[in-house]
Amino acid sequence: MRVDAAANLIGRRGGPGGRVLMLGSHTDTVEAGGRFDGIVGVVGALEVARCLNEAGVELSLPLEVVDFLCEEPTIVNLSPLGSRIMAGNLTGEHFGGAVTPFGDALTDAIDALGGDSANVEAARRSLGEIAGYLELHIEQGVVLERESLAIGVVTSIAAPCRARVSLTGVADHAGATPMNERRDGLAGAAELVLAVERIARAPDMIEEGVGTVGWLSVSPNMVNVIPGRVDLTVEVRSTDAEALAIARRSVDEELRAIADRRGLEHTVEWQHVERPVPLPEHMQGAVAQACEDLGFPVRRLPSRASHDAARLAPVAPAGMVFIRCKEGRSHCPEEWADLDDIVQGARVLGQALFRVDEMARNA
Template sequence: MTGRIDGKALIRAIEKMATLTDQSAPPFTRRAFTETYLRGREWLKSHFETSGLDVKLDAAANLIGRMEGLDRDRPPIMIGSHTDTVTGGGRYDGILGVLTGAAVASYLHRSGQSLRFPLEVVDFLSEEVSDYGAVSCVGSRAIVGTLSQEMLLRNNPNGETLKDAIKRMGGNPDLLNAPLKKRGDIAAYMELHIEQGPVLDTAGIPIGVVSGIVAIRRVKITVRGQANHAGTTPMKARNDALVGASQMISLVHDLALDWQGSFPLVATVGRIEIFPNSPNVIPGLCIMDLEVRSISEEEIDTFLDQVEKAASDTSAKCHVSVSFETASDAYPALCSENIIATIKEACSNLGYEYLEMPSGAGHDAMHVASIAPIGMIFVPSVKGLSHCSEEFTKEEHIIAGAEVLLESLLLLNEKLDVSYAKLLK
């Protein structure tokens, strides 16, 4: 049975959220902790309420809409994602998952249908890499207790700590010295998301059923040379940190390109700071952020070992020093076999073709997986574009994903009732 989701209202909500963008940055930019983000949160709170949800902020400033079930004492089935973006990010990444969650709640509200379990729709705080020492998934880390005190004390470029920023968003960071949820507090978690890659679009398949989420490790690479006058220092007498950094970037790229491990691996140097960053001064210091992703932590370990060993050659050749420091580490997360089967059953019930596939991108779901069974639904990204203003998903795929999410929720509500203990394993 299709047509239960109000597709026109869902598309209008996505279009409205797209207008809540930082006018001084490329479209569509809504960075966590900004005034633009707060305006988006204000609109989203109202939208949640219109969808039949009671809304609150938790201690981590996650925005949570709740609909009670027939049994208020049961843990909720949670649907979530995020509404913050990267700079110049798209209209769908994260936003789609939150708004389809609201659309599912709206259907239940309009139809007068009650689940056995409570339903919670969550907009997690700052899923994207933040300006606070490159911490990502702030809200979902706090839920499960992996937002460390060290992370809370990291600064943004203006000197504000993450702890103070969470407080400014309406949270209570003094309560984040322990997990906000423990195993058993969430019956199941589902997240609908754009694929952010080309697989579904290329294959012409409307739904991806996610099998697992890759591990993500971010490493700060520091290259130290000697700042000096660019006009008076002979080429052979230079200790140019930027030259060393450029060779490290090429090294990372080449090692990842030629990777022959048991599992696919990707590596990216996506940010670099240069000091003193002046045209007439030889760079004396470069700080880079390296990100490595694979479903296998062992493969990431092996890759980084190779990078560090090869860095000694760069150090000697360029007369610089190279050091490495782990900035963050997100473990791989496998989706629940029972929820995977439920999503596939929902696709079959609705007549949608699907493809089972891993996620190469990180999501809040990978943190929730440490305390609850998770499942994810992908919909196609046209040309595989994401984290850019050209990011686009067709309306028919948005509505198909929302229908599958709703059908999966209804099926899961029944299955959890009879096999709850099994699903929690």
């Protein structure tokens, strides 16, 4: 076991050599979050490694089990960390003055965990080094539960795009200012919230499209003052790159129209723009074949949430196994997956690993 320069925790089975098979996920969670998102994937991967050891099974390549550093957005605008650093998508140059919510410099926090922040590039893997990456994860949706299925084969991973928006009007006396002379930032923001909902529901956003305003800051936020300024975030996600581009354009247009109509100044900055990640056919095939081998129906479905697999995809062919979770709930304390489903998921993960190992041997 070792901690790499990015403070990813890595267990390794098998001899030396550059090329590896990889299983993993993350053990961090969101504030007031659940106990299964990510954790099931790491525990499942460890269980697969343990079973291989107990059965004395040799794979053709060494196996690494990775607990990726900070998959969840702990550090503003700079997450996930571990899988992005491993894929070369995040380097020391990006760290700048980044500070954790606990007031530590990100670099110090990485070093405290056993990483090497001055040399994070050492954690980077190049294309070809990872013969295949598999991740077990709870679905965080209701598709499998509604169809009474334990296991799903992930086809693609939706991309989140996030914008920081401000609407500025005039803060004024809530009693003395007539309605037709107001420039109320919050009333404009309220229109935008509804516009985002409408945009995400539009037919061309396809089934997987979602849109959310999850954070607002109202200024001055006083009971008897017209809100002069509102800062907010807009997030849209989809598994379809074109639908995502349309949604972003629509948000920009709606914002401009609302601001013009209400005499507000506005800014919008898309700080975080990603592309959806289709998972390679042969990795989907390995998971599907594993389902068939073990007698599970093959149910393919996209992932609306993002995962380490998506970050790693540029350097590693990635496949994902979903397991059913209770009422699709996640990022909340009610998050739940039954032990039996976790066990079945780990079995599929292990069986898919055999398939990927076979492909690596024959490649």
